Amino acid sequence: MKIENSLPRPQLPETPPQTGLQFTVATEEDFEEIMAMSQDIYGGLDYLPTRYTAWLSESNRTVILARKQGKVIALESVCVIDDGDTMLVEGLRVAPQERGKGVAGVLLRFCSQLVKSKWPEVKVTRLTRDDQLGPKDFQKYRLITKQGILLVRFNAEDLKLRLSELGLHVTLPPSSEGTPQGSDTPLVPPVLLDLNEAHQMFLNSGLMSDVLPNATIVQDWQPFKPLPSNMAILLKKDIDWMVDDRDVPAVASLCTHPFRVPGGPYRVGDDTYYLNIDVFGKDIGLVLQQFLSHLRRHTATLKGYVMCQMFLYPPMWKPMVEFCRQTLKVELVKEYTEQCVVESDVM
Template sequence: MRSSAIHSYLRGPGGRLMGRPGVRSYTTRQYSESDLEFCLATEKDFRQVQSLYNDETDYIPSVYHSWLRERNRVIILAKRQDQLIGLCSSHIVDDGQSALMEGMKVAASERGKGAARLIYRHVAELVRARYPEVKKQSFITDPKLNRGGLCVLGKQIGLCSSHIVDDGQSALMEGMKVAASERGKGAARLIYRHVAELVRARYPEVKKQSFITDPKLNRGLCVLGKQFLISLQVPSINVPTLISEVISNMKKRRDEYYEPIPLQPDDVRSIFLNRTVIDTLLPGGRIIQNGAVFKPLESNLDILLKRDIVWRADRKDNTRAVSLGAAPFRDPMGNRVFMIDMFGEDLSAVKNVFLAQLQSLPPLQDNVICLLFVNPSLSPQISEFCINEMGLEKGKQDWDDEYIIEIDILQNVI
């Protein structure tokens, strides 16, 4: 992204389009910056953004409006011929040290054309310009990140978000998504680059990107930590009865069972700022919530405590397992998706905290898909417990295992 384009972006009010006119249509070659226009997302764009997710399970539509209100976050839309084809966001976290890149999405029809790369680069440059103190980018993604993830106005094909976290030092890259029909065309690469360039331009103090990825996206990046996914179908109507039966059977077998505790804000700070918890429970010393990664800092906990999260732990002192449950959201198929990020390696403690998270579910008439992320060492045992002892069924693997990556803000990953 050229400096003149960055300055025009920063001057533009109300998310006004600040790309180049006269965009031409290309279907076989890779997109260049002159093919796309970028703008800041607004409330008015929601309907088009939502159209990116009509055929896939994703949480972005449920958080879009709250993202627009978050401090130190930018959401960039990518357009081609006035049609929305991609999105990416960056959130400054980790006391301003990292840029959390989130929500990268490219419309299915536009994938494989390099759009994600351009979008990501745009966001990253904006972060570097606006938050020069940011040192790292962080994000959670999957192997599709190197093939799709762009949003172009009109027909949306992709999305990506970056959240400035870590006290303005990092850009958390989140939500990279490209419509299924557009993958493999390079859109994600363009979106990601566009978002990264935008972050670099708007937040020049940001030095790092952070994100969560899939092991197949292995390009010599350093993996700080990882969590494995267990996807489950939960019979929502009978959840209370189901949990009671499971607990009763555990007691009959003399398995260790106790009532986990809900955490208040002071409890959250006490536990997640505890050095022992950070070193022994958190993957790579990071907090993962709903596909985003945060350093355990006061400023990041302030961000998380404002979200609709169910916090559960086995105990306040000598904590062995702690979890974050996101508010269930409805996917395009009408299912309710309940995401639980579980931290800890003690099997009994993790089982008990998982049951407590299920007990927190409100009464729902919809089918419930539970996405449970656990320490890799516990994945086989917890999966067996859920399927064989609880009688739950495996859910679709529309999501991926989580690998935490942190790189310099100047580094491009796609």
Template structure:
């Protein structure tokens, strides 16, 4: 009734809606939005529902719900509301509709998770509990210019004898074993959660099978008793400008040498063939942020480009 009173109608997103969705997303995340490359894939995922809100026939909002954790958790992602419609309650209405639709099709849903940035007020924690928090280091650079600095930093750390920990690339079987190890889940993963580019997953076999289908590079400091793990997603185009690529590196663990080494290894592997500008988001344990930032300034000449205010994974019941 409330949606009808505002003249809203809801529908599932389709390929034909792409341009309208892009038109309401132009100011999102300051040019580093993932939606242009995710939308078409999202609407084809069998366990995801992407819902649009229309007003007078035009798309004014979007949200998606991805069902993970063996059908027990709804991850809310990609909320968009047209600038002229913000502050009118549209976000709450479309999320409620999408969750109700998803719950009807996946009756075992018990939890809702979402990921937010910036410091959160006390009103948020009336509804949600905090699963984990990661800090974000945002780095902008030209790939060709940063590669020699990367090589020099790695060589200097190796020569020092104390700063470099050789990362191990994990194959699929290694990933299954390492990420399901009780010690790793308890002591390395933040909130016992794998956070991959803002999407939170519990450490379960079904979730790992989903992630293993993606174009990710998995690393660890050891296959046997790892204290630092990392994931790196293949770079993708963003609306910031011609040639710009976004790169996401998620690091789990609290040990600086392993985190620093894996960051350099992941970055070197990801940008080796890129021709132009890169916007890299590095997610990490909060206690590492200042040291990692200082290292990037000193070794690579890079400073934090913007303050996201952290990455918060939140959870509540459905």
């Protein structure tokens, strides 16, 4: 097995020679080759260029590359969370010509071996998927929670004008939860939490028991249990934390600060940004208020096009789509898909 690293790296377990693969720990020098291998990932809306350097510096994370004949053909990132109990798997990508050949499975097994050798107390593997889960998946995984994915695209300048025209009243979309259709409601500003408030509130299981789905904080595809060690990770990130009420919250949301992406087939001009909003709760009026508040905060400083991805309680997806189309006049990029958090026991 060939390992090429200029800095001290974890000892990697041996790989079965019949796989024809070599595994290395990713370095800064691998960036361009990884990006070349990932050109069609997520339709060109790849988050990894903005995260890669930070990932390499995280002490509880290892990024592993699979090579074939010396060339990078796959990547997987593993991060240990939940006080050392959980291996969070993310960032999987396989070169187009190698897909369907079992590379992902071999890489995942290798990463599990590596994590168990370094963190033997790890008990669970957790990951987040956006594809349709089938019977075979549920033989391997337990479903922890799921959210609907609403992906829209807009010009920041156009949306700023539209938000200004809306003023302080909006017409609520219909809701499967019984919100009156077509009701006009004043926009009561949500509460933007400071870091200390966010830390205290999200660790208070009594306050958040009816808000967080299955006691899980999902931030930008990363699922965490509400534990002090996980909050220490989350509070280092550029996130806006919102609730509707400090004392009795019914809806909470986390908005990742916008970051640039290549744009892929959706690019019009040079500036394309990505905005991720995770919303927890079932009151569509409060969800809408926080959605609009995040849009107002972040489009104010943006120019160009924005891909906004919102994760929300699945029955709210359709009414929110109608609001986005009819009231905000933004473009729906794709039809309904789900974000599923699943986990399995580490063998």
